[in-house]
Amino acid sequence: MLIARLIADPAGLEKRLDAAAGALEQAGLPLASAQMLDHAGEVLQLMLPGDDTAALRQVIDQWFAPSDAIIARDEFRVPDLFVTDMDSTMIGQECIDELADFAGLKPQIAAITERAMQGELDFESALRERVALLAGLEEEAIDRCLAERIVPTDGARTLIATLREHGCRTVLVTGGFHHFADPVAERIGLEHVVGNRLAVAGGRLTGELVGAITDSSVKERVLREELAKLGEGALSMSAGDGANDIPMLQAADYGVSFRAKPKARAAANGWVDRGDLTALLKLLGIPRHNWVAG
Template sequence: MLIARLIADTATRETRLDALVDALKGEGAALASAALLAGEEVLEIRFAEGEPEKVLAAIDHHFAPADMLVSRDTIEMPQVFVSDMDSTMIGQECIDELADYAGLKPQIAAITERAMQGELDFVAALRERVALLEGLEESAVSACLNERITPTPGARTLVATMAAHGARTVLVTGGFHHFADPVGDMLGFDRVVGNRLDVADGRLTGSLLGAIVDSGVKAEVLREQAGDGRISLATGDGANDIPMIEAATYGFAYRAKPKAREAANGRVDHGDLTAVLSLLGIPRKDWRGA
């Protein structure tokens, strides 16, 4: 059994559903049922057989823009939630905003974009950007946090609802503890994993302390937390999130770069992060933190 859930325009849903079913017949996906989830504007389509990648592609073609999740057999409550931070749990790329205080935002943001698209080696690109910040006063971090960094719509509700339903929540970022620790506290994560900026005499040295949190570490954090087959949820947006997204039971790409989106079995392109809750089948009355 293959389960596809989507949030889409109600005015044309029936027509588009017919076209979707016809298209997937040619791909060997036999329709078993289609119905709205109780109390939600989520359409659940069940196929007796089929390939997830082809179902996702067909939904993209017939329903875009839509938020969607495709899974085999069943969709259950996650016991572990691991998320990226920049452009996922918050609306900014912290290093880009911090660079603005050094007058280097365009230069550093260009490197960030290429790294998130998967065009550059993440670790090398991170070290290059941090090196450009050498000499910046550490106080700029606090100013940046207070003046620039804001939660993504729905982030608080997603984290609080996962926690209320018993999930372990972890924020894991290729960014910095200087930002991630306050953001983790603000959003209610149980644990934060990130990189550490080196500081001397109140200024950034242009170096990092300790091992680098890269895509492999992100995936390892998820596997470690999920252990023993626990059901896992991951959210991310960039190329360095791909191994984590692929390792999760439900890997969601949020407003993501193409490579990350392609790797995910859940995609949020239209709504906010609460779309993840709807697609998991959690009724609004059970949401928290709104």
């Protein structure tokens, strides 16, 4: 049995649902039920037999895009663990690109970032290349960048506060840097941070990193290790936008791409293309009166 929950433009929704039901029938996935969930009034739940998630995704994209959605095989419930990316997910920026602007290098570094997030470049090599370009930049530029450029994504604080209120552990794991991730996590309310460390000497960036790299394999490992701590039957959700998030998205029960690059979106079983991060609360079935303002 497949269960899909989605949020789409309400205009003409009934007609599009009829068309989608016909397309699903042709794909061998006859619709068992379709209903608007009472808790939100905007979440459409589809239930259908079978296991062909690719066909279901194709129909949803054809008839309901842009949408926010999660496809599951079991009844939905609030996850016990939420592991999330930072840049372009919990915040609306790429920290290294904004920091590069203080060194007059944003176009060069942003171009490398984009290719890395699209999965066109090896993550570690691209990261080291970008960090090397920042050699000599004053460390205080990070504080200025945080204050002037870095803004939480709409809905981030409410999402994290509400998940925590419902007993969910929240972890930020980023290919970015602790200089940014630690204050961002504190600002948004995340409980634990895993990331990379910039080397600093004499108040300036050296152009190097300290310690091992937090890459896609580390993101996946963190999710699995954190989930194991919670015991058998614990449920996980992850969120991210780039190619380095793919293993983490695939490892989670609900792997949700957020306004993501094509490869990351294709790898996830959920996506948010339309709304802000509170869309996840709606899709999980948490009534708005139980949301916690961050």
